[in-house]
Amino acid sequence: MNYLLNVVWGALAAWFFVGLFLGIARRRGWGQTVRKDGPQTHLLKQGTPTMGGAPFVVALLFVWIINYLQPGIGAVKSQEVVLILSIVLMGIIGLIDDYMIVRAKLTGAAERGGLMARYKIALQITVGLAFGIASARLAHPTTMDWVFWWDLIFNTFVMVGAVNAFNFTDGVDGLCAGVTLIIILPLIGVSPVVAIMAGCIIGYLWYNWKPASIFMGDVGSHALGALAAGAYVLYDHTWLLPIAGIVPVMEILSVSLQVAYFRQTGGKRIFKMTPIHHHFELSGWQEGKVAGRFFAITAVCTALAWGLLGKVQ
Secondary structure (H helix, E strand, O other): HHHHHHHHHHHHHHHHHHHHHHHHHHHHHHHHHOOOOOHHHHHHHOOOOOHHHHHHHHHHHHHHHHHHHHHOOOOOOOHHHHHHHHHHHHHHHHHHHHHHHHHHOOOOOOOOOOHHHHHHHHHHHHHEEEEEHHHHHHHOOOOOHHHHHHHHHHHHHHHHHHHHHHHHHHHOOHHHHHHHHHHHHHHHHOOHHHHHHHHHHHHHHHHHOOOOOOOHHHHHHHHHHHHHHHHHHHOHHHHHHHHHHHHHHHHHHHHHHHHHHHHOOOOOOOOOOHHHHHHHHHOOOHHHHHHHHHHHHHHHHHHHHHHHHHOOO
């Protein structure tokens, strides 16, 4: 039952840290910049505090460290160390991007700010490669044959792809957090990090449910993407991730297809707007309906992924 306690402590810690951060962000004006070409209902969100992923990552670290300071817990598994480092390092990349955007807004810079795309992807690949090396070595501790190198390259791709897919999923109140929570549920009894982060997501959703009082920013979506990818890879369920994570897969595919089609046709579009959750918003779905239906799709696909393969923990 320790995993249930981890969920509870994660939820309480995140509720406290996110609430504390929210007050600071409001006083300092760390507000979100909203796309003017997006759904008009989102213009009301201009200035809502952002970077809310930072305090729930801090909450994760706080509970995880306290957990392993207790006597009798035993050694920390290598998988858990790799997982939490991946979450923190990817979160830092997102935090840098968020901070640069907020700073540009506060200083009145003409440009939106943020990390340039090429630098952002370079940093993601660097962290992803470190994860790929660590995960491949854990799976193949004594060999460096072609399977080791395949796992290294493939796991790097999974990590970088997931981080960007979950980043695109963030854009509707509660959507990215709720989808991630459903995807990781089958692993909360296996990984203490997953259990704690499940609680942290619940604590964060207290403030992020529509109408959101705070947004997670790239720091949060990067951390959640690293969490999902890392947990599924490190606990040998990689091939279940694209099924359970069908919503993030749809989100990143919609962007890729839109860009490719736009370039090939000289300006035509497949969707009204991407990522695809915005397409449904512009088609008349309210935010709550988009989030609710995407949650339902994720729940069905996660159940199918784990149930059909007989791997429910």
